[in-house]
Amino acid sequence: MKTLKAGTRLKSAICDTEVMVIRTRPAEMLLCCGGIEMIAMDGGKSAGQPDPAFAQGTLVGKRYVDEQDTTELLCTKGGKGSLSLDGQVLAVKQAKALPSSD
Amino acid sequence: MADPVMAAASAAPLAGFRVGLDGRGVASDYARVLLASLGADASPRRHGMPDEHPALAWCRSGLMALTGQRDGAPQMCPLPLASCADGVVTALAGIGDGIAAGAGSGSRLLGVRANIAGLRRNGAISPGGSCRLLPTADRLLAVNLARDDDWRSVPAWLETERQADWALVEERVAGAPSAALLERARLLGLAVAAANPPEHSAAPWYHITATGTPRPPRPRHLRGDVPLVVDLSSLWAGPLCGQLLHRLGARVVKVESERRLDGARSGPAAFYDLLNAGKASVRLDFTSIRGRERLRCLIERADIVIEASRPRALRQMGIDAENIMRTRPGLTWISITGHGREEPQAGWIAFGDDAGVGAGLSALMRDVTGERLICGDAIGDPLTGLHAALAAWSSYRSGGGRLLALSLDEVLKHCVRFALPDSADALCDRHDRWHRLALESGAAKLAPPKVRARAKARPSGADTETVFARLGHRC
Numbered sequence: 316m317k318t319l320k321a322g323t324r325l326k327s328a329i330c331d332t333e334v335m336v337i338r339t340r341p342a343e344m345l346l347c348c349g350g351i352e353m354i355a356m357d358g359g360k361s362a363g364q365p366d367p368a369f370a371q372g373t374l375v376g377k378r379y380v381d382e383q384d385t386t387e388l389l390c391t392k393g394g395k396g397s398l399s400l401d402g403q404v405l406a407v408k409q410a411k412a413l414p415s416s417d
Numbered sequence: 418m419a420d421p422v423m424a425a426a427s428a429a430p431l432a433g434f435r436v437g438l439d440g441r442g443v444a445s446d447y448a449r450v451l452l453a454s455l456g457a458d459a460s461p462r463r464h465g466m467p468d469e470h471p472a473l474a475w476c477r478s479g480l481m482a483l484t485g486q487r488d489g490a491p492q493m494c495p496l497p498l499a500s501c502a503d504g505v506v507t508a509l510a511g512i513g514d515g516i517a518a519g520a521g522s523g524s525r526l527l528g529v530r531a532n533i534a535g536l537r538r539n540g541a542i543s544p545g546g547s548c549r550l551l552p553t554a555d556r557l558l559a560v561n562l563a564r565d566d567d568w569r570s571v572p573a574w575l576e577t578e579r580q581a582d583w584a585l586v587e588e589r590v591a592g593a594p595s596a597a598l599l600e601r602a603r604l605l606g607l608a609v610a611a612a613n614p615p616e617h618s619a620a621p622w623y624h625i626t627a628t629g630t631p632r633p634p635r636p637r638h639l640r641g642d643v644p645l646v647v648d649l650s651s652l653w654a655g656p657l658c659g660q661l662l663h664r665l666g667a668r669v670v671k672v673e674s675e676r677r678l679d680g681a682r683s684g685p686a687a688f689y690d691l692l693n694a695g696k697a698s699v700r701l702d703f704t705s706i707r708g709r710e711r712l713r714c715l716i717e718r719a720d721i722v723i724e725a726s727r728p729r730a731l732r733q734m735g736i737d738a739e740n741i742m743r744t745r746p747g748l749t750w751i752s753i754t755g756h757g758r759e760e761p762q763a764g765w766i767a768f769g770d771d772a773g774v775g776a777g778l779s780a781l782m783r784d785v786t787g788e789r790l791i792c793g794d795a796i797g798d799p800l801t802g803l804h805a806a807l808a809a810w811s812s813y814r815s816g817g818g819r820l821l822a823l824s825l826d827e828v829l830k831h832c833v834r835f836a837l838p839d840s841a842d843a844l845c846d847r848h849d850r851w852h853r854l855a856l857e858s859g860a861a862k863l864a865p866p867k868v869r870a871r872a873k874a875r876p877s878g879a880d881t882e883t884v885f886a887r888l889g890h891r892c
Contacts, residue, residue: 320578321572321576321577321578322572322575322576322601323576335604335605336573337569337605338569338572338573374733375729375764376606376727376729376730376733376764387569389570389573389604389606391604409676409677413651413652413677413678413679413680413681414547414563414564414652414680414768415680415681415683
């Protein structure tokens, strides 16, 4: 369990997935990839495969949100595991609306 | 590969073409540089008409009015950027029908949005308002937060829990090293660029990153053989490319995602019309299997595809440009990105204003005026759109079979490097001379030019069924 912060970068313990926290709520949460808790960017990987229940994969550039829409993660590197928060699989958020001008 | 057909396609698009250009001056010189870089023989003729002076072209483009402090005097850029725009049109008119070259033909496209939207110069803030030059611990950084969602990424970018606004951004970047800010911004897909000085390197303005089987060269006069252009792009650069191809005689089908229409539709209608009038409009649901099948079907019939997304976006929808090149003879694929298709730059984004800063324009303006300035209005967009049209038509004329990759960054750097003086003294000297000429001629007072479309653009999806009916029952 960890309290996440906007801007924190984490990586999967068992696949290539990397994420950045875009927004979250101030509470302890269990953020997993492939069913195993995600670790700090300088942490050591574990051996093994993603839990088949959490193995849909992640796509680089996609944003993932929880059902209550209180936590949003940006996938900065794709991998084999799926992201989950307190056991609940996160869903892909729709693409950013384009600006009318830049 | 020993296959001679493949070898032919990877050669420069206009190899073997001879293009006669009459003009004399900076715009014509730039046109010749472009045509030569495409492989054409574009040797000058003797008695051509003189081009407009680059300082006067800068004024006529409207970018003089759009550069400078809001309450200060308009500023001269000592690089012939507006002449470069005229030069692209000159080159285009040299290889296609339907486009007239001449003073203002390209340069007025640079200031036209500002005219329509009533935008004004605003110092270190872009005329459009979304891009700002901000000091960091070590240099100036252009930060362009153009999309609403960009603001939602700011707390993650700057590692803060506070509500994001410009005051917060300014405060947080002030003490931070720009390398770290750039790295995190790129991960987040934010358009951020360092105000580095202009580069003297000789990087090309386009790359052929994949080849396919070419078809026989096409004649300058199209006759009955009208090319089909599938335009998947939005905003300014890509749609301008599509508009120019329409004027050259192509049939252009603009494709939009049902869930994410072209953002320019929510801007001024006159500007959207200018870029999109004359194109058929198809709207598809890219998240459905049927929508993706129809998109693939359209692409398979295209002679030219224009696309201005990060490469992974189409790949994640199952559309792989490099693979399609190999299976579709004669196809020309125009890829417009911020920084190119190579990793890791393929994941970075750029908009027109920050790309200008990244190419060195703000550093250069600071050297000659002492001020922090954004140069022009989203200058990377119209310049890249013009170059993309030239690349597209060159490849089409010579039979296609190429993926031509252009980036805002490299196109701007190419324009900046053309006629860049060797020394700071020479640059300041030229700035003084050109500025004086602008003042003495009265051109310094010129407002952004008024250009309007002759017709309205089609409503989104108005032609979906007609287009697919025409393509046949398989779609």
